[in-house]
Amino acid sequence: MPRYLVQRSFPGGIAIPTNDQGAQACLGVVDNNAELGVTWLHSYVTSDKEQTFCLYDGPDPESIRTAANRNELPVDSITEVSVLDPYFYREGAGS
Amino acid sequence: MLVSGEAGMGKTSLVTAFCASVSRHVSVLWGSCEPLTTPVPLGVLHDMTTRSAAIADCLREGAGQHEVLAAVLSELGVPTVLVMEDLHWADDATLDLLRFLGRRVSVTPSVVVATYRSDEIADHPLQLVLGDLATTPAAHHVEVPPLTRDGVEAMTAGVALDADRVHRITGGNAFYVTEVLAGAPSWTVPRTVADAVLARVAKCPPRAGALLRTVSASPDGLGLDLLGKLHDGAADALDAAAGRGLLVARNGRVTFRHELARLAVYDSLPPGQRIAEHGRLLTALEDTGVPDPAALVHHAEAAGDTERVLRYAPAAAQVAAARGAHRVAAAHYGRAVAHADLLPWAERANLLIAWADQRDTFDEPEAFLALLRSIVDGAKREGDRLTEGAATSTLAKAIWSAGDGEEARRTALHAVDLLEPLGPGPELAQACAQLASISMLARETPQALRWGRRAVELAERFDAPKALAAALNAIGSSQIVCEEDIEGVEALQRSLDVAVRSGNDTAAAIALSNLGTGLGEVRRYGPAIRFLGEAITFAGDRDMDAVYGYDHSWRARVELETGRWDEAADDANTALRYRGKSPIIPIGALTVLARVRARRGDPGVDPLLDEAWALAVRTGDLQRLWPVAAALAEAAWLRGRTCEIPALVEEPLALARRLGVSWAVGELAFWAWRAEALRDVPQIAARPFRLQMSGDWRASAEAWSELGCPYERAEALAAGDEPAQRIALTILTELGASPGADRVRARMRQAGFSAVPPRPRASTSAAPAHLTGRQLEVLTLLGEGLSNAAIADQLYLSERTVGHHVSAVLRKLGVHSRAEAVARARSLGIEQTRK
Numbered sequence: 001m002p003r004y005l006v007q008r009s010f011p012g013g014i015a016i017p018t019n020d021q022g023a024q025a026c027l028g029v030v031d032n033n034a035e036l037g038v039t040w041l042h043s044y045v046t047s048d049k050e051q052t053f054c055l056y057d058g059p060d061p062e063s064i065r066t067a068a069n070r071n072e073l074p075v076d077s078i079t080e081v082s083v084l085d086p087y088f089y090r091e092g093a094g095s
Numbered sequence: 096m097l098v099s100g101e102a103g104m105g106k107t108s109l110v111t112a113f114c115a116s117v118s119r120h121v122s123v124l125w126g127s128c129e130p131l132t133t134p135v136p137l138g139v140l141h142d143m144t145t146r147s148a149a150i151a152d153c154l155r156e157g158a159g160q161h162e163v164l165a166a167v168l169s170e171l172g173v174p175t176v177l178v179m180e181d182l183h184w185a186d187d188a189t190l191d192l193l194r195f196l197g198r199r200v201s202v203t204p205s206v207v208v209a210t211y212r213s214d215e216i217a218d219h220p221l222q223l224v225l226g227d228l229a230t231t232p233a234a235h236h237v238e239v240p241p242l243t244r245d246g247v248e249a250m251t252a253g254v255a256l257d258a259d260r261v262h263r264i265t266g267g268n269a270f271y272v273t274e275v276l277a278g279a280p281s282w283t284v285p286r287t288v289a290d291a292v293l294a295r296v297a298k299c300p301p302r303a304g305a306l307l308r309t310v311s312a313s314p315d316g317l318g319l320d321l322l323g324k325l326h327d328g329a330a331d332a333l334d335a336a337a338g339r340g341l342l343v344a345r346n347g348r349v350t351f352r353h354e355l356a357r358l359a360v361y362d363s364l365p366p367g368q369r370i371a372e373h374g375r376l377l378t379a380l381e382d383t384g385v386p387d388p389a390a391l392v393h394h395a396e397a398a399g400d401t402e403r404v405l406r407y408a409p410a411a412a413q414v415a416a417a418r419g420a421h422r423v424a425a426a427h428y429g430r431a432v433a434h435a436d437l438l439p440w441a442e443r444a445n446l447l448i449a450w451a452d453q454r455d456t457f458d459e460p461e462a463f464l465a466l467l468r469s470i471v472d473g474a475k476r477e478g479d480r481l482t483e484g485a486a487t488s489t490l491a492k493a494i495w496s497a498g499d500g501e502e503a504r505r506t507a508l509h510a511v512d513l514l515e516p517l518g519p520g521p522e523l524a525q526a527c528a529q530l531a532s533i534s535m536l537a538r539e540t541p542q543a544l545r546w547g548r549r550a551v552e553l554a555e556r557f558d559a560p561k562a563l564a565a566a567l568n569a570i571g572s573s574q575i576v577c578e579e580d581i582e583g584v585e586a587l588q589r590s591l592d593v594a595v596r597s598g599n600d601t602a603a604a605i606a607l608s609n610l611g612t613g614l615g616e617v618r619r620y621g622p623a624i625r626f627l628g629e630a631i632t633f634a635g636d637r638d639m640d641a642v643y644g645y646d647h648s649w650r651a652r653v654e655l656e657t658g659r660w661d662e663a664a665d666d667a668n669t670a671l672r673y674r675g676k677s678p679i680i681p682i683g684a685l686t687v688l689a690r691v692r693a694r695r696g697d698p699g700v701d702p703l704l705d706e707a708w709a710l711a712v713r714t715g716d717l718q719r720l721w722p723v724a725a726a727l728a729e730a731a732w733l734r735g736r737t738c739e740i741p742a743l744v745e746e747p748l749a750l751a752r753r754l755g756v757s758w759a760v761g762e763l764a765f766w767a768w769r770a771e772a773l774r775d776v777p778q779i780a781a782r783p784f785r786l787q788m789s790g791d792w793r794a795s796a797e798a799w800s801e802l803g804c805p806y807e808r809a810e811a812l813a814a815g816d817e818p819a820q821r822i823a824l825t826i827l828t829e830l831g832a833s834p835g836a837d838r839v840r841a842r843m844r845q846a847g848f849s850a851v852p853p854r855p856r857a858s859t860s861a862a863p864a865h866l867t868g869r870q871l872e873v874l875t876l877l878g879e880g881l882s883n884a885a886i887a888d889q890l891y892l893s894e895r896t897v898g899h900h901v902s903a904v905l906r907k908l909g910v911h912s913r914a915e916a917v918a919r920a921r922s923l924g925i926e927q928t929r930k
Contacts, residue, residue: 004698009854061697062664062688076854077833080698 003041003083004064006054007076013049032070036063055081096206097225099213100239103270103288103355106210107180109239113208114176121205122146124170127180129315130354132396133389133411133427134186136420137163138315139179145346159598160188160419161637164195171196171205181354182211182221187457188420194224195638201233213238220422220457241267250276270353277340292359295339302328303335307351310342311360312372312397315390316350321379373398388414392427401434409446416453425453440477444470448482451489460497467493481522484513488526495533500715507533511546521562524553528562531569538717538754540577543569560597564590568606575613576718577756584610584622604634604642612649616718617758618802620657627653641680644673648683652722658805658830660691667691682710682719686726693730694806696833700730720747721759728766733834740770757781764788787811792819796891805869806830812891813839817848822890825872828855870907873900878917 008014016022033040038058045052058064061078068075100106114123124146126139135141137154140163144151152158153166171177179185179193196207216222228234242250247265248258250272264286265271274291285291296307306326310317323329333349336342343352351357364372377394380386388411395403412427428450435443447470454463467490474483487510495503507530514523527550534542550566553559567590574583587610594602611627614620627650634643651666670684689703704727711719724747731739744763751759760777761784767773768788776788783802787795792814799808805826812823813835820843827836836854843851869890876886883901887894905911908919 002699061692061695061699062661062668065697066661078695078697 001037001057001059002080004056004058004061005079005081006056006064006068007079008052008054008074009076010050010052010074014045014052015049029071029073033067036067038063038067096208097228097234097236098208098210098239099236100210101214101241101268102212103268103353104239104241105269106239107353108269110178110180110208110210114178117176121174121176123176123178125178125180128182128184128186128189130181130184131314131389131393133392133430134184134189134420134423135315135387135389136186136188136415136418136423137192139185139189139192140167142346143177157417160191161600163418164192167192168196168199168203171200171203171207173204175205177205177207179207179209182209183215183219185221186415186418186420186423187220188415188418188423190220190224191419191638194227197224197228197234198231198638201231242269242272243267247272270355273340274356288355289359289362292341292356293363295341296360299339299341300332300335302326302332303339306332307336307341307360308364308368309372309376310349310351311357311364312369312376312394313390314354314357314393316348317376319344319347319349321383322349324382325375325379370398374400377403389423389427392430396430404434405431405438409449412449412453421453421456425450425457428453440473440479444474444477444479444482447473448486451486455489455493460493464490464493464497480513480517481520484510484517484526485522487513488522488529491529491533495536498713500533500537504530504533504537504539519553519556521554521557521559524550524557524559524562524566527553528566528569532565535569535573536716538573538577538756540573540755543573547573560593561599561602564594564597564599564602564606567593568602568609572609572613576616577754579617579757583613587613600637600639604630604637604639607633608642608646608649611646615649615653618656618804620653620803623653624650640673641676644670644676644680645683647673648680648687651684651687655687655690656807657803660695660830663687664691678710678714679719682707682714682723686722690726690729693726693733694830694832694835696733704730717747717750717754717756717759721751721756721763725762725766728763728770732766732769733838737770740766741772752777752779755779761785783807783811787814793891797893800892800896806832806835809835813842817843817846818889819891820848821852822872824852826869828852870900870904873897874904874916874920877901877904877913878920 016025030040033056036058038056041055041057043052043054056064056067058067061080064078065075098106098110114125117123124143126142128134128139140150140154144154147170149166149170150163153163158166167177177196179189182189182193185193193207193209200207211221216225242262242265244258244262244267247262247267251258251261254276256275261272261275265275265288268288271288271291274288274295275285277291277295285294296304299307306322306329309322309325319329319333322333326332333342333344337344340352341356342349351360361369373394377391377398377400380391380394388407391407392404392411395407408427408431412424412431415421415424415427428446432443432446432450435446438446447466451463451466451470454466458466467486470486471483471490474480474486487506491503491507491510494506507526510526511523511530514520514526517523527546531543531545531547531550534540534546547566547570550562551570554563554566567586571583571586571588571590574580574586576583587606591603591606591610594600594606607626607630611623611625611630614623614626627646630646631643631650634640634646647666648670651663651670654660654663654666664687667684667688670680671688674681674684685703685707689700689707692698692703693700704723707723708727711723714720724744727743728740731737731743744766748760748763748767751763757779758781760779761781764773764777764780765784765788768776773788776785778785780788783795783798783804786792786798792811796808796811796815796819799805799811809823809826809830809832812819812826815823820839824836824839824843827839833854840851840853872890873886876889881889883894883897886892887897890897892900901913905913905916908916910916910919
């Protein structure tokens with residue numbers, strides 16, 4: 001399944017409370033995603049909280065957008081990515 | 096509910112017990128398929144006719160396949176268990192019924208139970224149906240396993256047999272265990288099921304034995320009265336056999352209790368005796384008033400009675416064909432053909448042609464082409480030009496379906512040449528219609544019209560509805576897509592009419608489809624969507640998967656071009672589910688999906704277009720090549736790789752110009768123009784494209800607006816002055832066309848415009864009151880007190896269009912006047928600030 005990096009902007013900053021409400025919101029997102037075969041892996045947030053970069057596994061870009069609509073999240077861009085890890089390249093490793 | 100298991104595992108017992116347990120609350124309809132070499136089409140329904148008047152009526156009146164299926168479905172409106180047994184022996188029509196019910200039963204309060212032998216369906220059409228149904232939510236599967244050692248023990252309790260030994264030898268086969276138990280207690284466990292059965296038979300009195308041998312030769316059992324005529328003392332003999340659990344009598348018919356038992360007895364007959372039994376049954380059946388041709392063929396073949404096979408097989412085939420059981424009908428004709436060497440050519444030709452007709456619906460392309468070529472050669476040798484011509488025409492269509500358009504057209508023309516000298520007639524009508532169809536598909540308009548009109552004239556004269564429907568379709572489609580002549584709609588509607596009245600579902604589905612796709616190709620979106628909707632419903636009701644998928648791929652294209660990209664992606668994905676049915680489905684669907692992604696800046700564009708292009712090139716047809724080439728050009732443009740564009744569109748554009756298809760010329764020339772590789776603007780280019788290439792972006796944008804293509808409109812405005820570019824930016828932003836919007840922004844900054852709107856942030860998918868971007872623009876201008884005419888000027892729209900938008904705004908805000916609308920908008924805070 002392809003992996004996608006989704007960029008989002010939140011003028012004024014995104015705020016997810018670290019309490020039950022926040023937890024419910026996150027789990028609700030997970031449920032909506034699951035229905036579409038989309039898995040939210042994790043996100044990176046800028047210090048001013050106005051931008052997020054979110055990693056997803058999903059079948060295609062359309063599912064990512066549908067999931068975003070259902071969760072009322074904005075989408076600036078979607079890019080397909082794959083993992084590159086500095087420790088993957090080792091002397092003598094691989095063949 | 097699919098119940099599978101090897102022979103003898105106890106599927107029937109399981110289902111019977113289930114039905115008994117629920118019979119107090121629901122009605123039960125039970126039918127079985129028979130192991131005839133030539134199954135009776137929809138024979139599974141015959142047993143149900145005693146309990147269902149609707150089904151009985153349909154079968155008696157010879158209703159069409161669609162009516163019969165609908166009647167069965169209606170029986171499921173009340174809680175019912177409908178059992179279809181032994182589907183590994185099913186004919187095509189029964190498999191169609193299974194697929195039909197399987198797809199629809201989940202909305203009824205009923206259950207369909209289908210049983211089959213899991214080990215006998217390799218390479219069987221049933222597997223395709225099972226594959227189809229596996230994805231429906233309503234399908235459940237139960238595999239009946241062999242009895243466990245404990246299960247065998249439970250059955251052998253109280254009998255002096257070693258449960259371990261029985262389990263080991265029978266392998267847990269329930270039927271085998273039953274047979275063993277029946278022979279207990281005195282002998283050793285027999286080594287095979289057949290031995291067990293024969294041991295039981297050996298214990299019957301001689302008359303019962305003779306009866307068993309006769310019944311074993313008839314897989315679907317025998318009527319009691321027939322048995323009485325063949326055997327003296329049949330009633331007593333039957334009691335003896337039934338008492339030993341070998342035969343059962345139900346509804347006046349006698350059958351073996353289990354198919355394995357019948358086979359054991361039948362296989363034990365020496366060949367001479369087998370032939371004799373079949374011969375006696377054949378004679379006896381003939382003497383009855385209404386013999387079933389399929390049974391007669393079965394016995395005639397087994398008795399080696401060539402003359403009778405030839406006599407009855409065609410009749411049996413016709414019955415099967417009428418029921419939609421094409422494989423069975425083909426099998427009957429094939430049987431007749433195998434025995435037909437000594438027949439005169441004329442009769443042999445009829446059989447061969449009828450055989451080919453049935454095989455058309457399911458045969459492998461290679462085998463089918465070989466058959467047709469052999470018919471053509473045979474006719475040529477015999478000097479039978481009429482058959483040679485007719486078969487050549489059918490061959491042309493088969494060649495086209497196999498993918499070689501050029502060869503197909505040459506062959507179709509040759510067919511007409513063969514038939515012309517013989518004078519007018521229905522065969523010539525069909526050949527002309529075939530040539531017209533192939534020409535239409537190649538967009539050779541003058542040929543399509545010329546031969547189509549000839550075909551219509553002949554078909555009307557000689558009452559050939561199939562040719563008439565095909566010819567009208569070719570004419571109408573050509574008129575619409577090549578001449579943009581709306582008279583084509585009339586011709587296609589007439590084609591639909593003829594098809595419906597002659598019960599030709601295939602032709603009707605294609606007529607509806609071509610109405611939708613033809614109008615879509617010339618961007619008459621309103622009627623196109625309407626016809627596509629009807630086409631989808633028609634094909635869906637009849638499980639016509641190939642047409643259904645194709646119609647979805649086309650509706651996706653219409654939705655793409657009218658700015659509804661979520662719907663377009665949805666329909667494209669639906670179409671792709673049917674991509675295996677025909678290559679033209681993925682060509683269209685993949686292209687639409689790729690364009691949605693490219694316009695949004697989403698990933699996953701190239702693999703889709705590469706695949707679509709490879710498939711399109713194989714067909715060589717303009718209408719497949721052109722959209723993919725345009726999509727490739729657009730993708731290159733949005734990535735800034737303009738230099739790649741000319742090579743992508745050069746050949747398709749040349750083809751489009753030769754064939755004179757204005758929308759293809761327009762779109763492809765437009766991309767060449769954008770890449771600065773166009774020498775002169777083609778006059779036949781479609782109007783909105785031509786205007787833009789000539790520099791009149793304003794008129795072009797208005798033309799796109801009239802058609803309802805927001806993205807193309809924005810692209811035209813983007814080539815205009817500052818206010819136009821701002822509007823383009825708004826439209827592209829609202830559509831979510833990031834790459835296109837970025838290009839406009841970059842151009843605006845380069846031109847030094849002030850206050851270029853940045854990329855929007857946190858754009859919610861639904862604006863307040865659900866106003867579209869254009870409606871917001873109109874509303875803002877309303878707030879400034881402009882009249883409709885003034886607004887039209889500002890936004891480069893027609894006054895009538897502005898009027899429509901104002902009405903929509905009033906409706907959505909729930910107000911009745913412009914003043915109210917402005918006030919409401921202010922209070923909701925949804926005015927746009929103009930920069």
